[in-house]
Amino acid sequence: MYRSHPVSDLYSCPSGTTVTVAGWVQTVRDHGGLLFIELRDRSGRIQCVIDASANATLEEVAKDLRDEWVISVHGVVGLRPEGTVNATIPGGDREIRVTGLTILNSAKTPPFPVGTTEEVSESLRLTHRYLDMRSPRLLEALKFRSELTTLIRNHMTSQQFWEVETPLLTRSTPEGARDFLVPSRLEKGSFYALPQSPQLFKQLLMVGGLERYFQIARCFRDEDLRADRQPEFTQVDIEASFLTRDKFLGIMEDLFCDIFRTFRGETLSRPFMRLTYEEAMERYGSDKPDLRFDLPIVDISDLAKKTTFSVFTSVAASEKGTVRGLRYPGGAALSRKDVEDLTAWTQSQGAKGLAWIKVDSSGLSSPILKFFPEDIRSSLRERMAAEEGDLLVFVADEKKTALKILGALRTHIAHQADLIDKTRTSLFWVVDFPLLEWNHDEKRHEAVHHPFTAPHPEDLGVLADTPEKTRSLAYDLVLNGTEVGGGSIRNHEIELQRRIFNLIGLTQEEADRRFGFLLEALSFGAPPHGGMAIGLDRLAMILLGRDSIRDVMAFPKTQKGACLLTEAPAPVDSIQLRDLGLKLS
RNA sequence: GGGGCCGUAGCUCAGCUGGUUAGAGCGCUGGCCUGUCACGCCAGAGGUCGCGGGUUCGAGCCCCGUCGGCCCCGCCA
Numbered sequence: 001m002y003r004s005h006p007v008s009d010l011y012s013c014p015s016g017t018t019v020t021v022a023g024w025v026q027t028v029r030d031h032g033g034l035l036f037i038e039l040r041d042r043s044g045r046i047q048c049v050i051d052a053s054a055n056a057t058l059e060e061v062a063k064d065l066r067d068e069w070v071i072s073v074h075g076v077v078g079l080r081p082e083g084t085v086n087a088t089i090p091g092g093d094r095e096i097r098v099t100g101l102t103i104l105n106s107a108k109t110p111p112f113p114v115g116t117t118e119e120v121s122e123s124l125r126l127t128h129r130y131l132d133m134r135s136p137r138l139l140e141a142l143k144f145r146s147e148l149t150t151l152i153r154n155h156m157t158s159q160q161f162w163e164v165e166t167p168l169l170t171r172s173t174p175e176g177a178r179d180f181l182v183p184s185r186l187e188k189g190s191f192y193a194l195p196q197s198p199q200l201f202k203q204l205l206m207v208g209g210l211e212r213y214f215q216i217a218r219c220f221r222d223e224d225l226r227a228d229r230q231p232e233f234t235q236v237d238i239e240a241s242f243l244t245r246d247k248f249l250g251i252m253e254d255l256f257c258d259i260f261r262t263f264r265g266e267t268l269s270r271p272f273m274r275l276t277y278e279e280a281m282e283r284y285g286s287d288k289p290d291l292r293f294d295l296p297i298v299d300i301s302d303l304a305k306k307t308t309f310s311v312f313t314s315v316a317a318s319e320k321g322t323v324r325g326l327r328y329p330g331g332a333a334l335s336r337k338d339v340e341d342l343t344a345w346t347q348s349q350g351a352k353g354l355a356w357i358k359v360d361s362s363g364l365s366s367p368i369l370k371f372f373p374e375d376i377r378s379s380l381r382e383r384m385a386a387e388e389g390d391l392l393v394f395v396a397d398e399k400k401t402a403l404k405i406l407g408a409l410r411t412h413i414a415h416q417a418d419l420i421d422k423t424r425t426s427l428f429w430v431v432d433f434p435l436l437e438w439n440h441d442e443k444r445h446e447a448v449h450h451p452f453t454a455p456h457p458e459d460l461g462v463l464a465d466t467p468e469k470t471r472s473l474a475y476d477l478v479l480n481g482t483e484v485g486g487g488s489i490r491n492h493e494i495e496l497q498r499r500i501f502n503l504i505g506l507t508q509e510e511a512d513r514r515f516g517f518l519l520e521a522l523s524f525g526a527p528p529h530g531g532m533a534i535g536l537d538r539l540a541m542i543l544l545g546r547d548s549i550r551d552v553m554a555f556p557k558t559q560k561g562a563c564l565l566t567e568a569p570a571p572v573d574s575i576q577l578r579d580l581g582l583k584l585s
Numbered sequence: 586g587g588g589g590c591c592g593u594a595g596c597u598c599a600g601c602u603g604g605u606u607a608g609a610g611c612g613c614u615g616g617c618c619u620g621u622c623a624c625g626c627c628a629g630a631g632g633u634c635g636c637g638g639g640u641u642c643g644a645g646c647c648c649c650g651u652c653g654g655c656c657c658c659g660c661c662a
Contacts (some may be wrong), residue, residue: 112612121592
């Protein structure tokens with residue numbers, strides 16, 4: 001027998017219990033004659049004691065132990081002698097008095113300290129991910145992920161959702177993200193694509209009459225990476241029939257209430273707040289604002305017109321131009337260099353510049369203040385709800401650009417000024433996304449969400465005349481400033497779906513060629529349906545308070561899409577290429 | 586495609602204005618040690634300063650290129 005208990009069970013077992021535990025050697029503290037082995041398994045650590053005077057043979061064996069060797073220890077659990085208790089660690093009041101020790105495997109000296117808090121470069125940890133995994137930090141994340149998916153499975157199945165697997169080898173749909181392609185051997189020159197999401201299949205499942213479906217689905221997108229983006233990631237993919245948007249959002253709220261109750265002990269108030277896309281953009285410059293702090297963006301275009309500051313007056317006078325501002329609480333204390341850095345950062349986001357006014361005990365101060373008449377100064381102060389100690393910052397640009405920049409700046413300021421209350425949860429819906437937007441490069445409308453999204457019924461009348469003003473039945477769920485999920489009610493009527501394909505510049509022939517199978521399916525009695533996909537990795541990341549999605553994945557890839565452990569991607573040999581009918585240029 | 590930060594011992598880092606033999610802590614190897622828990626003490630080994638080129642009497646340090654890691658913009662329906 002290798003073991004009778006996981007280590008953490010010993011923390012509460014009675015003194016005198018005979019046990020066998022197995023795990024890795026965290027460290028050996030050899031006092032010559034008295035020897036302590038700290039043994040670690042995934043559940044925790046326990047001190048094992050060997051006394052040479054009691055068992056010289058055991059001590060001989062134990063002397064050779066090195067870090068990360070795998071051992072099985074037999075002995076009796078005992079309370080530590082008075083004065084030797086370590087109250088800072090779990091199980092620090094007890095130890096195993098060893099009567100038997102088996103070496104199950106030796107180990108090379110690890111390339112970095114395992115299971116300690118020392119910060120080691122991520123690339124080294126990724127190269128030896130199996131060693132990094134032994135640390136409590138990663139074990140905790142993987143355990144949590146398992147518990148989270150289990151809860152989601154249980155919750156969804158209890159709500160009569162069926163879990164269905166959809167294909168990974170599927171058809172490329174070149175609308176949206178770049179596909180990962182898989183060459184076909186049997187049909188040379190043709191390719192499968194790995195799914196960006198099971199979108200089309202889940203709609204087909206609805207036509208197929210499953211009514212309620214979910215899947216913990218791996219998805220693939222061949223786009224550049226970020227801290228919260230990996231080329232393959234996991235979505236909780238959900239679709240349901242015969243539900244209005246509001247009913248469906250309610251079902252999703254049930255799920256999130258369950259998640260927060262279970263893992264945070266937190267009762268979320270219902271229904272979740274709903275912000276329209278329009279409101280979110282106007283007030284926060286983002287369709288996924290972090291509302292753990294307020295800091296709204298303020299429109300001062302009308303005041304800007306009344307100044308003599310030409311940057312403001314010219315932009316404010318132009319048709320699409322706007323001048324908007326933000327409060328930087330406590331920002332008046334920033335040094336000249338701090339303000340320069342803030343300006344540079346804002347410019348890195350695409351701003352032409354950053355105007356600023358300090359509010360301190362002596363009043364307003366700024367290089368541009370001389371362009372502001374006295375009455376405008378006081379109106380501005382009032383409009384911005386400025387308080388003493390604030391720095392007021394302003395961006396003048398086209399509305400879309402200004403809002404985007406200020407949205408980013410708003411988050412930047414919140415981090416810099418430490419305005420985010422990490423104990424709070426900000427979870428709400430953004431609804432009424434526009435259905436379409438104009439793509440300048442391709443000179444056509446394209447779907448904001450995806451082309452299967454249903455238009456808002458109230459806007460069907462304007463669909464033909466002003467497509468970009470049509471709202472949709474799409475919704476996003478935003479958690480602490482991150483989009484953790486999104487979805488929509490779909491078009492279940494073929495005629496409406498055809499109209500939308502037409503509006504995004506697809507001819508009927510193209511639409512039939514790419515999505516003919518879906519259109520065909522819609523024509524065979526598709527029920528009203530809609531759904532959502534939840535970013536499982538992002539959700540786990542936020543719930544665990546981690547900064548990167550990589551921290552909650554077992555084997556993540558680097559920013560260049562490489563797996564440092566397996567060294568994928570890698571060249572393949574010429575025979576493999578020949579079989580596939582491929583030739584490298 | 587673009588902007589920024591980083592790369593020195595196994596790990597984490599220091600290394601001045603370009604100057605002689607590149608350092609520290611941890612780890613590693615050997616020895617000592619009966620209550621440690623970051624055990625302690627003694628001794629020792631360990632370096633292509635990411636790689637390539639250039640400037641210079643002389644480069645870890647300056648310049649150019651390149652590779653790799655991270656953050657961001659674009660991109661991600």
